[in-house]
Amino acid sequence: MLNFSVSNLFFATATEADKAPLVLTGVLLTLAIIYITSKLGGELSRLVNLPPVLGELVGGVIVGVSALNLVVFPETSEASTSQIMNFLQFFTPMNPEFLSEVFASQSEVISVLAELGVVVLLFEIGLESDLRELKSVGYQAAIVAVVGVVAPFALGTVGLIYFFHFPTIPAIFAGAALTATSIGITSKVLSELGYLKAKEGQIIVGAAVIDDVLGIIVLAVVASLAKTGEVNLTQVILLIVSASAFLIGSILLGKFFNQSFMAIADKLKTRGNLVIPAFTFALLMAFLANVIHLEAILGAFAAGLVLDETDKRKELDKQVIPIADVIVPVFFVTVGARVDLSVLNPLIPENRAGLAIASFLIVVAIIGKVITGWAVFGQPNINRLAIGIGMIPRGEVGLVFAGIGSTSGVLSKPLEAAIIIMVILTTFLAPPLLKLVLKKPETGVPTTDNSVKELASTK
Amino acid sequence: MLNFSVSNLFFATATEADKAPLVLTGVLLTLAIIYITSKLGGELSRLVNLPPVLGELVGGVIVGVSALNLVVFPETSEASTSQIMNFLQFFTPMNPEFLSEVFASQSEVISVLAELGVVVLLFEIGLESDLRELKSVGYQAAIVAVVGVVAPFALGTVGLIYFFHFPTIPAIFAGAALTATSIGITSKVLSELGYLKAKEGQIIVGAAVIDDVLGIIVLAVVASLAKTGEVNLTQVILLIVSASAFLIGSILLGKFFNQSFMAIADKLKTRGNLVIPAFTFALLMAFLANVIHLEAILGAFAAGLVLDETDKRKELDKQVIPIADVIVPVFFVTVGARVDLSVLNPLIPENRAGLAIASFLIVVAIIGKVITGWAVFGQPNINRLAIGIGMIPRGEVGLVFAGIGSTSGVLSKPLEAAIIIMVILTTFLAPPLLKLVLKKPETGVPTTDNSVKELASTK
Known part of the structure; x- marks a missing residue:
């Protein structure tokens, strides 16, 4: 064993004992590339007057599996195609099996960091959202969510059966895939445009949260339908009950927990006395959401909403911003990096059938969400188009x-x-469209380039 | 496949397809436990007037392999002994092999987060250190480092041969293990006591950095000696040259890079315009240090030192603090959690031989470092005992x-x-001892409870 463990110090072929430092080396380099990509993409996007997050996504596509193969994952790529792994090979030669192991571990760490990134993003969005405002638009958000789930589901399923002659089960499955809006992308764009706290923004975020839950329920129904040909009602009801209990419970808990949180934060005298209790709460809520088969991000969002009510909010906001700044880009860049653009190439014959169906699905996906804006009642001066477009990105x-x-x-x-x-x-279209429609003056909200940072500092 | 992928939704036994969400669930829960541990430990430690980091380490021991088995790692524990894994089993039953995989992945993520934690800590310590002050005590630090490597190495090796009759190679190996001070623990304690910027603090940090490099060189020499019976001079020289080039190069680079960094940070308009370039630089330096077989933390420390010279330092400090607050505890708590106290149990007969040798090694480890304080010249009013004690923690x-x-x-x-x-x-003894000797009035530095936060805000 010794000659292997020690050999690493002498630039010879590495093995098992050297795995941990190699994984760390890979993670350090991958993170540096992700940061450079996010900043280059974000700044260029901003220069051409588009939301920065679009640049981060596009930058991710460029460093990802579609082009440079710098940030790639085992689901789509062999270890030998990863340029980061090849670079590490240059310093520490590895045999193929060991290389695959290091690649798998490194990718796993980056994947979890990306997940933690979107958890922190939704926690921050929750902190920036106003529970009272969200409650006041609660009915509108619920209607937007329901219309935005039913319309694309029905249009998609029926269209696939009638126009493309698909059997019922696959058609229902594809229709169901059209339902859930990506909260992460849409809320980040709203935040970048300074619209998160506007009525439109709060309706979109509220609706996105609700349709995410609906989407998970639809998934459970459709998956059990596909599996056994019938719906397992008990389990679906269990899911609905636990989801409702979680969302309502966390809001009710809010009032009680606020007091405890303040008391705890006031008592603590060591570093991180505010941010650590807040993060502990967010992580526990994310864990709870995950464990009852909802999504971790819903728990983090709920935690943010609850803590938004405390007097410490301003100070907490300020501390969460730099944390979000360093972890959230991992999510957006890897979302882009995982996109395999080769499915879009019409020169490959197998892609053509998919492209025809895709065109139909995209039209349905857009129409099915855009109409939701007109389902909003009792809000005469609202930008209905913006709400509809805000719901477009799927994820x-x-x-x-x-x-x-x-x-x-x-x-x-x-x-x-x-x-x-x-x-x-839908993910790449929504940010520029949203920016376009939110520029219209009739919204009555300033359209200058409000970053979250400015919002936080003027709160 | 379907019945497995889908089954997770219905609380049945999980398999491969469900790995990613289970790993995330495990990571979320582990992080929450780490945060609670670090805050409870840190606050209790502070209440009894000890450095908070000691409480984080002790808290780690309690949740780790020695007691509660909540935060454990595959190197010491089976997946089935992890209480977190058993808790996850309750919600999603897993077969033993799959459980081991989830446990391994989750542990890998936590390990890398801990490594990133100490990288961020050393980056922050670098930012707080003053390059000019460090240069002015450079010779003293070098002497402290050399004495602190030579003395315990010589005393340990000779003592093991003469008193315990060990053969030469094992004795040299054990003697070499006595050389390197843990920068992370010692600098954190200094920072908590408000002594990081004092002359004593800067000598300790400078010496710890130098003896870390010396320790790595000693490791290369000793390991090649153990392997072939002779020293591979070419490789050792290569290591010495690259280490020196790295440390001197990064300081020289400093002046040039400062300008570029400021120019970049000023041009960027999107969120994270300061912290992302700074972290990118720190990660690249950590990567570089790792790849030339130094330690990642040396690169991060050098990056912090360089950026400390910029005009943006104050703003950067403020943003790095909350980031360090959420990631650094992962390092300290897992250091404690990995400690297996069972080696200390004298009731187990096999432990007794080890305990006798350990008592000798501890005495040598303490004396070999404490005397370094008296090697400092030209500093009449310096707290020599504090310097020696500051060098005690090995890691x-x-x-x-x-x-x-x-x-x-x-x-x-x-x-x-x-x-x-x-x-x-040595790790657990040094923090309380350091607090004790730094309380003495002759140091001329305030001994009130200065946290880094206060230091940063008054900078």
């Missing part, structure tokens, strides 16, 4: 549908590719 | 020696256990 949940549908054999290859294309395009 | 490098020595068969079981006990006790 994680859509890809989860595609993944489960694909491994289960329910979805054909073209249909799976079509869903992925739909997720990609 | 990572000592454990690396124990690990390599054990897997290579050079170290016998009692000798390996003795090294581990020495690392544990």
Whole structure:
């Protein structure tokens, strides 16, 4: 063993004992590349007057599996195609199996950091949201969410059966993949445009949270339908009950927990006396949401909403901002990096069927969400188009549908590719469109480039 | 496949497809436990007038492998002994192999987060250190470092040969394990006591950095000696040259890079315009240090030193503090959690030989470092005892020696256990001792409870 463990010091071939430092080296370099990408992308995007997050996503595509192969993941790429792994090989030669292990571990760490990134993002969005404002638009958000789930689901399923002659189960599966808005992307764009606290912003965020929960319930229904041909009602009801209990419970808990939180933060005298209790709460809520089969981000959002009510909010906001600054880009850049643009290439014959279906799904995905703005009642001066467009970006949940549908054999290859294309395009289309419609003066909200930082400092 | 992927939604046994969400769930819960531990430990430690970091370490021991088995790692524990994994089993039953995989991935993520934690800590320590002050005590630091490497190495090796009749190679190996001070623990304690910027603090930090490099060189020499019976001079010289080039190069680079950094930070208009370039620089320097077989933390420290010279330092300090607050505790708590106190149990007969050797090693480890204070020249009013005590805590490098020595068969079981006990006790002894001697009035520096936060805000 010794000659292996020690050999690393002498630039010879590395093995098992050297794994931990190599994984760390890979993570350090990957994070540096992610940061450079996010800043270059964000700044260039801003220069051409688009939301920075779009640049981070596009930058991610460039460093990802579609182009430079710097930030890639085992799901799509061999270890030998990762340029970071090849770079490490230059300093520490590794045999193929060991290289794969280091690559897998490094990718796992980056994936979890990305997940923690979106958890922190939603915690911050929760902190910036105003529970009273959100309650006051609660009914509107619920209607937007329900219309935004039912419309694309119905249009998509029926269209796939009638126009493309798909069997019912795959059509329902693909229709279901059209339902859930990506809270992360849409809320980040709203925040960058300074619209998060506007009525439109709060309706969109509230609706996105609700339709995320609806999407998870739809997934459970559709998946059990695909599996056994019938719906397991008990489990679906259990999911609905636990989801409702979680959301309502966390809001009710809010009042009580605020007091305890303040008391704890006041008593603590060591460093991190405010941010550590806040993060502990956010992590526990994210854990709870995850464990009852909701998403971690819903827990983090709820935690942010609860803590938004405390007197310490301003100070907490200020401390959360730099933390979000260093962890959130990992999420956006890796979302871009995972996108495989090759499914869009019409020169590959197998892609053509998928592209035709994708065009249909995209139209349905956009129409099905844009109309939701007109479902809002009692708000005469609201920017209905902005609400509809804000709901367009699909994300994680859509890809989860595609993944489960694909491994289960329910979805054909073209249909799976079509869903992925739909997720990609809706995600990339929404930020510029949102910026465009929110520039209109009738919204009555300033349209200058308000960053979250400015918002936080003027709070 | 479908029935497995989907089954997770219905609380049935989980498999491969469900790994990512389970790993995330485990990480979320582990982080929450780490935060609660660090705050409870830190606050209790402060209440009894000890440095908070000692409480974080002790808290780590309590939640770790020695007691509660909440935060444990595959190197010492089976997946089934992890209470977090058992808790997850309650919600999502897993078969033993799958449980091991989830446990391994989750532990890997926490380990890398801990490494990133100490990288951020050393970056912050670098930012708080003053390059000019460090240069002005450079010679003193070098002498403290050299004496602190030579004395324990010589005393330890000779003592093991004469008193314990060990063969030369194991004795040299164990002597070498006595050399390197843990920068992380000692600098954190200094920072908590408000002594980091004092002359004593800067000498200790400078000496710890230098003896870390010396320790790595000693490791290379000793390991090649153990392997082939002779020293590979070319490789050792290569290591010395690259280490020197790195440290001197990064200081020279400082002046040039300061300008570029300021120019970049000024041009960027999106969020994180200051902290992201700073972290990118720190990560790249940490990567560089790691890749030339130094330690990542040396690169991060150098990056902090360089950026300390910029006009943006104050603003950067403020933003780095909350980031350090959420990531650094992962390092200290896991350091404690990895400590296996069972080696200290004298009721186990096999431990007794180790305990006798350990007592000797601890005495040598303390004396060998405490005398370094009296090697400082030209500083009449300096607290020599504080400098010596500040150098006492051994850490990572000592454990690396124990690990390599054990897997290579050079170290016998009692000798390996003795090294581990020495690392544990020096680490836990130094913080209270340092607090004690730094209370003495002759240092001329305020001894009130200055936290880093207060230092940063009054800078």
